[in-house]
Amino acid sequence: MAEVLVLAEHTGGEVKKVTLELLTLARQFGEPAAVWAGPGAAEGQSRLAEYGAARVYVADGGEFTGYVAAPEAELLASLVEQKSPVAVLLASTGQNKEVAGRLAVKTNSGLLADAVGLTAGGDGQIVAEQSVFGGATIVHSAVKTGTPVITVRPNSVAPAPAPAAAELANVDLSLSDAAKGAKVAEKVVQERGERPELAEAAIVVSGGRGVGSADGFELIEKLADSLGAAVGASRAVTDAGWYPHKFQVGQTGMTVSPQLYMAIGISGAIQHRAGMQTSKTIIAVNKDPEAPIFELADFGVVGDLFTVVPQLMEDIAKRSGA
């Protein structure tokens, strides 16, 4: 059976959840094979096996972590050439969208970004569902030329175990000079504490203009922590400097699609909705009953967030027995 290549996302040998989601999606089109760039494959192997990777192609030379996007693209392009896979799947991160773009150019293949689901079309082709224009339109797309290169958003499917061998296979590849153009001089990790990553989180709690100040935003963080959630912010908040820009959810920020999205003090302007309206369940708290966020909300409370949220947290604590 032909393979479906999945570029593994990992830190310190730990496989990220989105990779397990991609392995789950890959199964319907062929035999999933993970591709591991950088060190740590041996530690990640059992997790990849549990979720159905028949093989793990490993390129662990130090070169693979010292440059930007091009090394992964060269690795994948060489595997595409050798293995003629059905498709290459990557998690939709900023970097991977670039890896995918380079791979598409190298292999003269169609590129689809930000799929939220993959299904088999009538003639067996892979059909990607995309949510465009801020989630207002659902598009089904397919690749006509080359090997489909598709980036898939986190939380597109629930990862399902399907044990396989995850046999490690080393790939011998030396990078071209062109791949070494942009050198990484330093990787700076910014502390984000114990909270989950915004893009991958199952629950996101976001605060908007209604929190009133940077100090007020602490309440959003506390609520997020009581739910094990990631913290997001509307553009009004990041523009005002109350919370760092990288947490902005919306048209010009992150797009998230968690199981639960809580919009606290967010009016729900179209710019914000574009980043969150595909969330499975939405809860809104806002003092303005006319706020457009209530049109999206599965549950909404019209009231002052500074009384509603503390009471909510008290109830969460009671229910969790704390």
Place this chain on the structure above:
Amino acid sequence: MNIVVCVKQVPDTWAERKLKQGDATLDRESVDGLINELDEYAIEEALQIKEAHGGEVTVVTMGPEKASESVRKALSMGADKAVHLVDDALAGSDALQTSYALAQVLQSIGFDLVVLGAESTDARMGAMAAMLAERLGVAQLSLASKVEIDGSHVRVNRQSEDGYWVVESDLPAVISVMEKINEPRYPSFKGIMAAKKKPMQVLSLAEAGIDSSLVGLANAATEVVDFTERPPRQAGTIVKDEGDGGTKAAEFLAAGKFI
């Protein structure tokens, strides 16, 4: 330094954006077009680099006639000249084809530094800087939140999943910039008047050396199978806080097994 900024005209994100029935391409007629928001940061960055290091800023766009409005905006902010690739045969091009066409234009006009916005607000693929770097065989310094130039050396802070990377290369290079890298200037009245006299070169496919069989909807590497408007979300339960709003929200969370 020869700095080229690639800009894209996109439908206004505040308007209702649609695909056209029939060929499933973007409906550009029913919505106002304006310059992609992140491209304004790219223009500003290019202007600041020019102001610090000298040189010239050229704006390049690919798109229908009316995309020239976006080019005018860039010129009124202070760019020196513009190149507009316009040809009916380009309509419906996908990312692979667009990167080919833009790379041809960039090669024909020459550059030391190419600057783009990190993504467009319509397609949001975030891949164009990488695709251009790949095609042009130059360094990719993308997703930059800070750019420093020292002679022929460029250094950027690149946004990563858990922080940022410091990435460096020699020129020539392709840069893409994130929001908040700078504060884009507003065109002054003087700038708007001056823009009208600045050179705008209009290029056809043939003039740019682009093979028409490699661009356009019919030759695209991807296709839209179908599309639908997202059905409106079912109306939820909205309660007014009468002293128990938080408790009711907690009940909803518990019913959904979130707590």
